[in-house]
Amino acid sequence: MAVILDALVQLGQLLLVLLLAPLLTGYVRKVKAHLLRRRGPPIVQPYLDLMKLLRKEVVLAHNASWIFRVAPYVIFATTWVAAALVPTFATGLVFSSAADLIAIVALLGSARFMLALAGLDVGTSFGGIGSSREMMIASLAEPAMLMIVFTLSLLAGSTQLSYVAAFMQGTDVGLRVSLAMALVSLVMVAIAENARIPIDNPATHLELTMVHEAMILEYSGRHLAVIEAAASLQLLLYLSLVLCLFAPWGVAVAGEDFTSYTVGLVVYAAKLMIGGFLLAVFETAVAKMRVFRVSDFLGIALMLGLLAMLLLFVSRGV
């Protein structure tokens, strides 16, 4: 009985992230619009966009290969699975032992690998520009992310998100400079990985500075819908990750009763709203940077991660 319940909760988490992701995207857009004193599209607009795209036919280039047609589903599936493995409202779910934080980062790497290949498939210069820049950004963001993982693992003695979250909830964490640095670094990585301002502009189209949009320029119809859904899922994933690691309050633990799950859900929704709001404020406040300054931005993230780890050595005197 308990096994079935656990499986149901895990299934709920899978569906929750899928259904919530477009809402988060719509919410961030709405807040940004308000900050710019526009009314903006309704919050549910991403759902409507997805429905519209799903019903449309796919326009394929004559020389598109099977990679181009399979890639959207692979990207979507890997991102969805990765997003469902990050604790949202409850930790210690059934599948959580399948992948630790390193594996989740690598899963996103698999999705990016396919996306970059899809960008090269048809053979346009836009696709190439997007793929090559995306891989450059990733080559800096991934080591930075690993440094954050190292820092957390040094503190918590685990790379398993449920255990790290439990550790962060405990009392023996205290305020640490390392954690602050890791948080800043993680936010910078998240911004880069999700193609947000100042690295890339999710609202742009037809600019020589675009990265993510350039790769998916050839996509249309249901393929585009699936890729957009994956992008929303990735944003939700990173926000959940920040929340789970640095604000793990009110999260339920698997096996608890119904009330604590409900509380966990409500708290999670509230935290998402705050996180999304902060993201929108940040994006409105800064300007986009040139592509070749991205390496400086991510270099800072990497250095912060390294410093966070070294500081931990010094402060703990281990």
Next chain:
Amino acid sequence: MAVEVLLWCIVALLAAATGAVAGSRRASTTVLVYAGGLVASTIILATVIWSLVSDAALAQTLHLPVGLPWVGAHFRLDPLSAAFLAVVNLGGATASLYGLGYGRHEPEPGRVLPFFLSFLAGMNLVVLADDAFTFLLTWEFMSLTSWALVMAHHRQSGNARAGYIYLLMASFGTLSLLLSFGLLAGSDGGYTFDAIRNSHVSSAAGAAVLALVLLGAGSKAGLVPLHVWLPLAHPAAPSHVSALMSGVMTKVAVYGFVRILFDLAGTPAWWWGAVVLLFGGASAVMGVLHALMEHDLKRLLAYHTVENIGIIFIGLGLALAFRANNMLGPAALALTAALFHVFNHSVFKSLLFFGSGAVLTATGTRDMERLGGLIHGMPFTGFAFLIGSAAISALPPFNGFVSEWLTFQAILLSPQLPQWLLKFLAPAIGALLALSAALAAACFVKAFGITFLGRPRSDVARDAREVDGFSLSAMIALVCLCLIAGILPGYFIDVLAPVAKMLVGAHLPQQTGLKWLTVVPIAESRSSYNGLLLFVLIAAAGWLAAYVIHRWASHAIRRSAIWGCGFEDSSTATQYTAGSFAQPIRRVFGTLVFRAREEIHMPSPGDSQPARMHVHLRDLLWDVLYLPVANGVAVISEFLNRVQFLTIRGYLTLVSGALVALLVVLAIWQ
């Protein structure tokens, strides 16, 4: 029993090699040779796997009265040699299978066939050898046969130079190993491995042994800065031999390193680990950066061998450090990670070289700038190369990720080490490992994307057709192994347990009995990974999405011209090339590492000449390390050349001068 079977197979290989010399003119010889290689390798593979799994043949020895009269030839099958024999013969079997198809295109089979079989036999013998003399003799035999294979197409430009540099580095490496065995054997000269194990090595001699083994085995494996011959020699050989050299022979070098430092040299000092870690980290990053700048498909793969050898040595360095501090559990983890990566790399590197060989067969070129769109003409090769690329880029759910993940887990245990240098070094090496993994993904997006995707950049690429069934079946077999080792790593880790037990005295907890085949290297509260579950989940999610959408939303498709934001370009030259793909990374890393410089010639307005861009890269290691040595040798030989042609008076002066000088030295000495 098992040793005898293996030796008979090796003798059969050598006999067949001799026969191949005689029959090299007949066409059927090609088939016979590769079929023979396939059968012999498969028998050896089955035998060693059986002995690894059943624990039946641990430490079987055999003494043959050949070789030096007072030593003879000792052979031994223990868990370590069994594990490496499995890697060698898996590579040998698949390369033979591939050769059944690929070898038909060989213009001069007489230059390849005999050496192919003797090369296989040589690698097997190195791993079986149980005394220093046999080890060195077979090591040199392996080097020479592979050199002959590198020189198989000696008339192609660059190959002669590659062979020359390889020969120099190989001799240098063997010399280093010879000296290290001399140190290990001590003044008594007990050259059997048993005698060496029982003799005591002083700490100074141990340090010298470490340096010499790093030079000897490291130069064969391709450790930076001793890697220079590798990207020249490996691509020069026929592709299935390239696969053997990159995927397997470098592993034999790793075997030599492990055998000497973990088994023969006694207890390591803690700083050995630090030295090995530094070399490993440098190789990992330099290898992949070089690969990113490379447009020759096979040379790109060869540089990735340098990277992966770096990853393996990171694991070995950690294992040494942990073992020196008597932390046996972590040492077993690091060693298992390294050995698993040895296996994984041999699988996907062979696969990728087979793929590049298929591309070479179909198009006649390895220059990526002339390829493109091959996935249409060669769908199976394309699929196999894609899986290989994903595996080498350490992407889940394939095998490359598991061994890198295990290495990361070992690095995360480094704070427990007592030495501060290691505490700081290991995470920094971890950052380099992460960097190299991310750059490898970028490099293989380039390698696969430019070669197989996009529009064909030349006529040969447009007309490329799929290769024969033997080549394809070899590739598909390796694709299956990449996936199986990725989703069921627990079985492979368990097979490696006796090796870890033998070398560091501990092994990882048994993995196969765990719930849902999850891999838990230390404790569940620390980290766990389940490739099977991830694979099933991803497959189910992808299938579900596709099914739901096609069933209820839309499945219509319209083919049309490329959109490209409305820009109609009929020229394939507007696509991204390998050079332009790597340009952002070249700007970020290349200016520092390669002193990369771009030179742009822009014609003046109204001039109809094309604009030209040249990229200048410098290999600093070559300039700083090798050129001075080469120049020094040139100066000395120039001088000696003059000494060779003196007049009779000159010789008499020289001789008497030398005599006087020696007497003076002797007088001062007394």
